[in-house]
Amino acid sequence: MTNQQTLQIEITNIVYKNKVKRTQSDEYVEITNQEKTPADVSGWQIASGVGRNKAFTFPQGTILAPGQSVRVYTNEVHPESGGFSCGSGVSLWKDSGDEVRLLDAQGNLVSGLAYDSKGNFTKTTTANEKTSAVDTVVENQSTDAKLNELLNKTVLIENQETKRYLFSVGEPIKGQRGDEGGWLASSGFESPKVVGADANYYNRALWKIVPSGDSFLIENQETKRYLFSDGEPIKGQRGDEGGWLASSGFESPKVVGADANYYNRALWKIVPSGDSFLIENQETKRYLFSDGEPIKGQRGDEGGWLASSGFESPKVVGADANYYNRALWKITTI
Incomplete structure (x- = not known):
């Protein structure tokens, strides 16, 4: 202790x-x-x-x-x-x-x-x-005002601990929202994952925060995919899962880019925490969480986000708690 x-x-x-x-x-x-x-x-x-x-x-x-x-x-x-x-x-x-x-x-x-x-x-x-x-x-008042200034604008979402940008992988959506039929492979289409990249390659690290009731949709500018929480909702107290890696006894479910708001899993609460934000899924109550090593050197040194580039960007998951401040995010307009 x-x-x-x-x-x-x-x-x-x-x-x-x-x-x-x-x-x-x-x-x-x-x-x-x-x-x-x-x-x-x-x-x-x-x-x-x-x-x-x-x-x-x-x-x-x-x-x-x-x-x-x-x-x-x-x-x-x-x-x-x-x-x-x-x-x-x-x-x-x-x-x-x-x-x-x-x-x-x-x-x-x-x-x-x-x-x-x-x-x-x-x-x-x-x-x-x-x-x-x-x-x-005047913490809540000023941070709420800051959040209001970020709505419906193009933003970068940067993890406080790893300095990685929230990044949308995969093909842009085609047709109407919901045409993919779901986000799991069993639906006929498996939604591409969301990762933490070291740079804004091809504008895939650019997002728009769109109000939806008292929550928000977070839409990627390039792929038009919604930030989406997979997996079971959390149970018990925050931190009961003990971590986010399989070695902790529980592997946190992935966050993907879906073409529609299936079962409200694309709705998020954005909660002020100091000068950063916790981004909590409305349905699963999981925090948006950055896995992997912090970036090293300059932005873009990793050369891309795919394994074929020489470095595969680490995944973003939905964790049950803010382990090591990896659930804290900076949101800035560009």
Whole structure:
């Protein structure tokens, strides 16, 4: 386990009643283990710092895998996300502004996130065990504004860890959307994979993010294929699969380029995380994830993306957690 004094466990999201405009059962606080080693949060608490004097205590044996996020809901646990429930029966977080604090088992402030009535967020951290410093970042508001500026425009999607571009392999679609009949070989056509390339060869690393309800379609400019999540939805907690490689005991399913939005597997949530984004599939709840080695040298040094070029670009998969920050993506217009 990582030494407690160096643990980087952060509150990464707050959804409160006014924000979701539904009921308090939709409220949750999300924390994330930013470490590359497991973190034991047994006995840690999530507490309201300004509003109602309520707290949730993580049960003994609660260990977050590297990159794992977990949500604590006000009432019932949403079955698709797992997590924990406060079981309070009342709304925990004030619509007019509040602060959520993450405390370790000794009561020390580990992470905090406050918001005001306008939705401005302020990150609070601890300078040492006795005093805290406030760093105003209006994080969600500014990142949401940035995302809005990226919609319906040509963008590059670059992995934060590997520096690889999201890249569409295979032939462009022909005819109407849905003519291929599916994405599996059993449908008569197997959709081509999506990889992480070191450069924008033939404009296949260019994408358009198109709003679709409260989610997004991500369409490749060259092939017109939709980013698409194959495989089973995640089960249990994020990080339960233990990794993304077969050697971890579970091999994460591939991400492909499909010609249509079959079973809503081409719909994605784009979730702010610092100055990057998590891209989460609406149906499978899997994160878009970059496999393989980071690029070396200059962009284009690999010479292409096919094995025939001398280097075959590594695949992009759908992982159940943000292992080693490989599920974090930068999105930029060109």
